[in-house]
Amino acid sequence: MANLSKRMPIKRLPMLPAERALKVIAGRWKAVILYHLFDGPRRLSALKAMISGITQKVLIQQLREMEEHGLVSREIFAEVPSRVEYSATSLGLSLEPILLALCQWGQHHADELNEMDRLADCIIRPRPTRETHASHN
Numbered sequence: 001m002a003n004l005s006k007r008m009p010i011k012r013l014p015m016l017p018a019e020r021a022l023k024v025i026a027g028r029w030k031a032v033i034l035y036h037l038f039d040g041p042r043r044l045s046a047l048k049a050m051i052s053g054i055t056q057k058v059l060i061q062q063l064r065e066m067e068e069h070g071l072v073s074r075e076i077f078a079e080v081p082s083r084v085e086y087s088a089t090s091l092g093l094s095l096e097p098i099l100l101a102l103c104q105w106g107q108h109h110a111d112e113l114n115e116m117d118r119l120a121d122c123i124i125r126p127r128p129t130r131e132t133h134a135s136h137n
Contacts, residue, residue, distance in 0.1 A: 021098075024069045029054050029062045031099050035123050037072065037088040038096055044084060066092065099124045 013020045025031065029051065036042055036050050048059055063086055066072040071092035077083040103122035110119040 027062055029058060030066060032123055033062055034088055034092055034095060037086060038093060041085040041087040
């Protein structure tokens with residue numbers, strides 16, 4: 001695991017683990033951004049094109065917050081013009097099953113309240129593990 005203490009200082013997070021987790025993933029776009037990074041590194045322009053309705057300012061803000069919390073890493077390539085790619089860290093990737101579970105619970109909640117017709121489809125989907133996927137190729 002990467003040593004996160006060398007990163008910029010993290011704002012004080014809640015002491016209760018569940019509250020801490022919710023604080024780190026809170027934000028309208030964080031789950032969607034992470035979902036797109038689960039597949040691999042992306043440039044800012046590619047992320048913006050994949051997420052309709054997000055402004056570049058908000059996208060950058062959400063990426064910075066996730067970078068501060070160790071969920072996303074940013075790599076700057078020494079090219080002309082320079083290229084920047086964002087990737088989910090191993091800590092960020094560990095959220096995939098949690099985000100899927102939250103999506104499924106949200107569907108269950110809407111179903112229980114007879115509001116399925118008001119619900120959008122989940123963007124987070126179960127995927128075969130990389131090992132399973134590799135063994136089928």
